[in-house]
Amino acid sequence: MREKVAIATIGCKLNQFETMAMREALEESGFPLVPFAPGAQVYIVNTCTVTSRSDYKGRQMVRRALRMKPHGGLVVATGCQAQLRPMEFLDLGADLVIGNAEKAQIAHLLQEALEGKIRGAKVEPIRRVREFQHMQIHSFPGYSRAFLKVQDGCNNRCTYCTVWMARGPARSASPSWVLEEAKVLVDAGYRELVLTGIHLGAYHWEEWDLSHLLEALLSVNGLEKIRLSSIEPQEFSPTLKDLVINEERIAPHLHIPMQSGDNKVLNLMGRHYTREAFAQLVEELVQGRKGMGVGVDVMVGFPGEDQEAFENTRSLLEALPIYYTHIFTYSPRPQTPAAAMDHQVPPEVKEERYQILRDLRIKKMSTFRRAYLGKPLLVLLEGRRDRETGLLRGITENYIPFLFLEEPQAKRGEYITALGERMVAERLAGRRSEHDKLGG
Numbered sequence: 001m002r003e004k005v006a007i008a009t010i011g012c013k014l015n016q017f018e019t020m021a022m023r024e025a026l027e028e029s030g031f032p033l034v035p036f037a038p039g040a041q042v043y044i045v046n047t048c049t050v051t052s053r054s055d056y057k058g059r060q061m062v063r064r065a066l067r068m069k070p071h072g073g074l075v076v077a078t079g080c081q082a083q084l085r086p087m088e089f090l091d092l093g094a095d096l097v098i099g100n101a102e103k104a105q106i107a108h109l110l111q112e113a114l115e116g117k118i119r120g121a122k123v124e125p126i127r128r129v130r131e132f133q134h135m136q137i138h139s140f141p142g143y144s145r146a147f148l149k150v151q152d153g154c155n156n157r158c159t160y161c162t163v164w165m166a167r168g169p170a171r172s173a174s175p176s177w178v179l180e181e182a183k184v185l186v187d188a189g190y191r192e193l194v195l196t197g198i199h200l201g202a203y204h205w206e207e208w209d210l211s212h213l214l215e216a217l218l219s220v221n222g223l224e225k226i227r228l229s230s231i232e233p234q235e236f237s238p239t240l241k242d243l244v245i246n247e248e249r250i251a252p253h254l255h256i257p258m259q260s261g262d263n264k265v266l267n268l269m270g271r272h273y274t275r276e277a278f279a280q281l282v283e284e285l286v287q288g289r290k291g292m293g294v295g296v297d298v299m300v301g302f303p304g305e306d307q308e309a310f311e312n313t314r315s316l317l318e319a320l321p322i323y324y325t326h327i328f329t330y331s332p333r334p335q336t337p338a339a340a341m342d343h344q345v346p347p348e349v350k351e352e353r354y355q356i357l358r359d360l361r362i363k364k365m366s367t368f369r370r371a372y373l374g375k376p377l378l379v380l381l382e383g384r385r386d387r388e389t390g391l392l393r394g395i396t397e398n399y400i401p402f403l404f405l406e407e408p409q410a411k412r413g414e415y416i417t418a419l420g421e422r423m424v425a426e427r428l429a430g431r432r433s434e435h436d437k438l439g440g
Helices: 013-028 052-068 080-084 086-092 101-114 163-167 175-187 210-217 238-246 263-269 275-288 307-319 347-370
Strands: 005-009 042-047 074-079 096-098 120-122 146-149 192-196 225-228 253-259 293-300 324-329 376-385 392-396 401-404 415-424 427-432
Touching: 005 013, 005 052, 013 042, 013 101, 013 146, 013 192, 042 052, 042 080, 042 101, 052 074, 052 080, 052 086, 074 080, 074 101, 080 086, 080 163, 086 096, 086 120, 096 101, 146 175, 175 192, 175 210, 210 238, 225 253, 238 275, 253 263, 253 275, 263 307, 275 293, 275 307, 293 307, 293 347, 307 347, 324 347, 401 415
Parallel strands: 005 042, 042 074, 074 096, 096 120, 146 192, 192 225, 253 293, 293 324, 401 427
Antiparallel strands: 376 392, 376 415, 392 401, 415 427
8 A cells, every 4th residue: 555645735726726636646656645634644735825824824734744744754845835935844844845847747756755765855947847737637526617727827027926936937738638638527527617827818829819729618518617717807808808708608707806906006016907997897797798707806005005096996896896806915925026115004004904895895795696686597516515504505607605405406516507595694595496497
């Protein structure tokens, strides 16, 4: 019996995809996968570095792994935080630190470490990585939908961000490879695929952009729904916008980073759009597609964000038809221009602004969800139960959590039509509709 391996993941959907790909590669090499708890011989932590909070979680998880590691075992750190600051984890006591590019060789590297052939940091400078690292995956155990990584890296250099340093230049998977992977996942029973990438809207392969890739994927037999992860506002070409608005098999749910509603702050951030352009895009998408749910990222407390700038952000969020807001409090990232900027915002002001936007987020999210009471909705059955209520969970195509008051007699990963009857813990709850189709 090979050594038991446990993996913990911090961060985005791309990290989740790469963790699942590592799991599959390890299992194919004979390593049993077990929960991240005492009993494993090898602990792997897939880290994130988007905020100081993410960094803290990475260090905390490695410390936890070190406490659980048996004599002769291994603790391995990987991911963006490990890519940028490998010595941070070696100083904590990690046995091996590997970079993002090395994830594709996880089984080989782990075997060499167990044999005592390698220790310390094995992190290739990510700027040298020019080719897309293919990480094949055939299933997503425990998931009702599958993620599909089609892009990696970023050529933008937002002044607050280190992700481009950790992920390297933008690069994309070939359309033929993406289509083959999509067919494998659909054949495995997944009706919905979530396209992921660090900079998904920058997908580019020869003459193909993201719109061309979507059109090709829509021809895959058995694929009922495509969901897009985060896309930058300036990357909505007319063709992509038309596809999202008019193609029913593309989920009416988008996540579009806004970061600020003030043009001065957007300029300081190195963002390439204005508040006016952002507002126009959101309005066009929501008006063009019935049921469209738009989520945004917003950062509070960026250097130079005075009270007027914050009010511009708050008022824009309040005015726009936005479903949810992912709020970040600015934290200085090492080696970024923003960390050295003047007019840093005091922590107590950041916290006050965060709470104001948090209250607005709760209000807008509740309003959006309650608007669908009594209306038929297309719901993907997740096959898991809600911890608080014990009810079976689902997610609507526009990303509203749904709780089933009665067992819907359907399989996990199946889309069914349901009717929301009431709110339970601020989530829609209802039953499978007697009608098979929306509007029936």
